[in-house]
Amino acid sequence: MRPDPAAGVHASRPDSRTSSAPAPRPRRHPRWRGAVRSTAKHAGLIALALVMLYPLIWLLASSLKPNDLIFRDLSVIPTDVDLSNYTDGWNALTYPFGRYLLNSAVIVLGSLLGNLVACSMAAYAFARLEFRGRRLWFAIMLMSIMLPIHVIIVPQYVMFSRLEWINTFLPLIVPKLLATDAFFIFLMVQFFRGIPRELDEAARLDGCGHLRIYARIMLPLSMPALATTAIFTFIWTWNDFFSQLIFLTKPSMYTAPVALRTFLDSSGQSSWGPMFAMSIVTLVPVFLAFLFGQKYLVKGIATTGIK
């Protein structure tokens, strides 16, 4: 598995160079200057992009190098590709790394289901239903977006340990089933408001109940909002560290990020290669989600500021 991001960057380089290369008409001074300016801008932007991506490229390259070369060899083009870091890293911890990836996947799937169903239901109520205190509840929902998790994490821990849920996935999934990621409620309320009311008014006249309008009209029309929610839930849950660190303390239940962190404790200074290799492994799903969900990611972040 080597989707070398470096290749992507370099490949696009000549392209943007030729595109901005001066289409020379030296007599017309302004256009010539514009071309130079644009070339300079592209060169600057590409240089900056390379600087920004360099650490990531270096991580990928280092994961393919033998340990003793990692810090001696600055080049990102490995002389001989060596996958042993991946096999070593995979087996370096108490359990094979696949176990941690699987744990992460279970939590991600549970969170996805929860956020998609529970948040869209709440959003439907806020966007379309009349009920007492709607304004107030909506304001409370907005406020809850900004509440630092630290304020509730201690009692949550106490509660979940009473329920004997520590070292299970329940503390990480059940809250999502209860729509505690209110950001997505907000996102979907915004989206639902944009759907013409005539559609569901008509359905109502035809005798549809709210459940049907929600399931047959609103949800199918809200695919972009649902996709945004799904992608962000995926990435956030996959990257989440704080709550997973707190609720999962048994190695067999570790998620990928929590397991990754044990490389720092156990193996000290000698096994960068395997650690880098497993770092790459945990970044790949996020990277793929990024590739496939770009359109929604950019839209979602531009309209609501989630990241």
Place this chain on the structure above:
Amino acid sequence: MSVVSELRRAAGARRGGPPPTPGTSAGDEPPARRRRRGDGRAAALFLAPWFLGLVLITLGPMAASAYLSFTDYDLLQPPEWIGLDNYTRMLDDPRLHKSLVVTFTYVLTAVPLQLVVALGLAMLLDRGMRGLAFYRSVFYLPSLLGGSVAVAILWREVFGVDGLVNAFLALFGVEGQGWVSSPDTALGTLVILHVWTFGAPMIIFLAGLRQIPEMYYEAASIDGAGRVRQFFSITVPLLTPIIFFNLVLQVIGAFQSFTQAFVVSGGTGGPADSTLFYTLYLYQKGFASLDMGYASAMAWLLLLIVGAMTALNFLASKYWVFYGD
């Protein structure tokens, strides 16, 4: 339409400010809908999961946390009421003070720096520019990865004694140092990590820039305004709501940073507590020393600080944020 502007609207409405624009706020309703009252039962059904979550996962624990903050509690013995002791203890806890200094230093440097870079790059990426989608993606990617353990590990090694930064400096004959292992520079590396993730606010800025009508610039350049003048007289004023939005969100987020400091310092907040973020200290108190009463009190102080900073932002916004409406 953002959370921040919704909240601003809500706050304005409560203070008897301008009425919300029809069709955008939750509370208003087109007259036709008034006839059909009483979706109460359906609402109860649709809101049931959220409401349960609000009570069981959010408000209940909030109340419990408020109570625990007045107790001595180690999870094993029942909580023991000690009044304000946890709060007075905070007054002379040098590590807590250190963590506040570290956190404020981080927020007050990393957030403005990141926003300046984000705005600068957004300005460079003109509309209609070739390769815009490519640059946007490349600059945005670190935002997605920045909070992960993998990138924090990467950062630790990049700024380590034998890391990439020193290897690069060596090319110019500069002798580097262990950036993450020196108390003077460790926090700086985390600030750089934060700035590196400027892509998310940059995308918000790009969306905001798109809202500014092209004709303003055309009119300005006919009047002979240069680029710099245009930036300060058109772009910045019209962009202030977006700047404000980014600022509020980034400040709230930055106060809660945890993963980067935890990984870079191996969970200690070291060297010499120089990366002891407030949340990291809270974690140590609550989940390493099981001093849960103290951790709860710390959590409330955090809420107070974040709330105060947000309120301050909102208050100050009156003087510099320009709303077209």
